[in-house]
Amino acid sequence: xxxxxxxxxxxxxxxxxxxxxxxxxxxxxxxxxxxxxxxxxxxxxxxxxxxxxxxxxxxxxxxxxxxxxxxxxxxxxxxxxxxxxxxxxxxxxxxxxxxxxxxxxx
Numbered sequence: 229x230x231x232x233x234x235x236x237x238x239x240x241x242x243x244x245x246x247x248x249x250x251x252x253x254x255x256x257x258x259x260x261x262x263x264x265x266x267x268x269x270x271x272x273x274x275x276x277x278x279x280x281x282x283x284x285x286x287x288x289x290x291x292x293x294x295x296x297x298x299x300x301x302x303x304x305x306x307x308x309x310x311x312x313x314x315x316x317x318x319x320x321x322x323x324x325x326x327x328x329x330x331x332x333x334x
Contacts, residue, residue, distance in 0.1 A: 230262040232259065233258075234257070234303060236256055237253045237331075238299045249315065256293070258289070260264050260288055260322070263281050263283075283326070283327045285305065289320060289321055297323065301331065302331035309330070311327065311328040311330070
């Protein structure tokens with residue numbers, strides 16, 4: 229089983245002005261194991277082929293991750309930010325996340 233160390237991005241609302249809220253990304257470092265490492269191509273009718281990863285990563289969560297798991301947006305893997313498509317929190321202190329496509333920042 230491969231080891232993983234990377235960042236998890238949490239999207240946190242922040243009041244920037246009176247009654248004006250924006251989303252701020254907070255990155256936190258975690259470590260764990262790569263449970264599955266696969267790539268799924270899909271046809272985008274573009275020059276370059278698109279793909280999703282179907283990776284599953286299990287990491288040791290801290291209390292912040294446990295309390296804010298619903299705010300997790302992406303995880304870094306192989307130097308790239310990937311969308312989190314599913315989170316399993318019932319195995320705390322471990323969390324298992326499933327990855328999808330590239331995270332585009334929105």
